[in-house]
Amino acid sequence: EPEVTQTPSHQVTQMGQEVILRCVPISNHLYFYWYRQILGQKVEFLVSFYNNEISEKSEIFDDQFSVERPDGSNFTLKIRSTKLEDSAMYFCASSDSRRTEAFFGQGTRLTVV
Amino acid sequence: AQKVTQAQTEISVVEKEDVTLDCVYETRDTTYYLFWYKQPPSGELVFLIRRNSFDEQNEISGRYSWNFQKSTSSFNFTITASQVVDSAVYFCALSEETGSSNTGKLIFGQGTTLQVKP
Numbered sequence: 001e002p003e004v005t006q007t008p009s010h011q012v013t014q015m016g017q018e019v020i021l022r023c024v025p026i027s028n029h030l031y032f033y034w035y036r037q038i039l040g041q042k043v044e045f046l047v048s049f050y051n052n053e054i055s056e057k058s059e060i061f062d063d064q065f066s067v068e069r070p071d072g073s074n075f076t077l078k079i080r081s082t083k084l085e086d087s088a089m090y091f092c093a094s095s096d097s098r099r100t101e102a103f104f105g106q107g108t109r110l111t112v113v
Numbered sequence: 114a115q116k117v118t119q120a121q122t123e124i125s126v127v128e129k130e131d132v133t134l135d136c137v138y139e140t141r142d143t144t145y146y147l148f149w150y151k152q153p154p155s156g157e158l159v160f161l162i163r164r165n166s167f168d169e170q171n172e173i174s175g176r177y178s179w180n181f182q183k184s185t186s187s188f189n190f191t192i193t194a195s196q197v198v199d200s201a202v203y204f205c206a207l208s209e210e211t212g213s214s215n216t217g218k219l220i221f222g223q224g225t226t227l228q229v230k231p
Contacts, residue, residue: 031216031217033219035219041223042204042222042224043158043206043219043221043224044221045218045221048217048218056216089156091158093158098208098217099146099165099208099210099217101148102160102217102219104157104158104159104160105157106156106157107156107157107158109156
């Protein structure tokens with residue numbers, strides 16, 4: 001069964017460092033998303049991406065964040081200068097349309113120390 | 114404004130009991146989609162069901178059933194004869210078709226932690 005895969009599963013980084021979280025969406029999907037979940041809290045939308053551009057972003061997704069689809073398979077989230085409050089589980093998701101269900105990866109747990 | 118409320122933070126039941134997880138949503142759109150996701154202790158988000166706003170038929174899938182009522186803006190989830198493996202956090206989510214957000218973005222509720230004891 002096709003699935004969304006994310007790497008790494010866990011990343012520890014020092015405050016101020018740049019991190020890149022990687023995702024391989026399901027191959028025939030066209031819509032891509034990043035969400036985050038601070039420990040014990042709800043899942044929050046960060047950004048949606050379609051047709052090689054951002055279609056929507058939340059207030060959380062400030063200038064420190066960027067997304068890219070560098071080739072036909074990968075979808076990345078970059079945090080330029082990490083802060084302690086960026087520590088969270090980051091989920092990548094994809095869907096074949098904006099009306100259908102999104103399938104999520106297993107998440108990357110980012111710990112900023 | 115779009116909003117999803119799961120008023121039950123935690124529920125604890127004994128195996129084989131039935132349990133209902135509540136979800137209430139707010140939206141101004143006439144076309145929208147509702148979802149339930151399961152987050153087991155391993156942390157991934159597993160899709161369970163999607164309903165569109167024009168389909169109020171209740172759905173049953175094995176021990177799972179969903180009750181969608183537009184009149185009360187609710188989309189409740191019932192697990193019949195619960196099992197220990199059902200222990201997880203369950204999230205209700207909303208996606209709007211039109212208006213300012215039509216990108217497939219999901220608005221999640223706070224989640225309900227279900228503990229099923231043997």
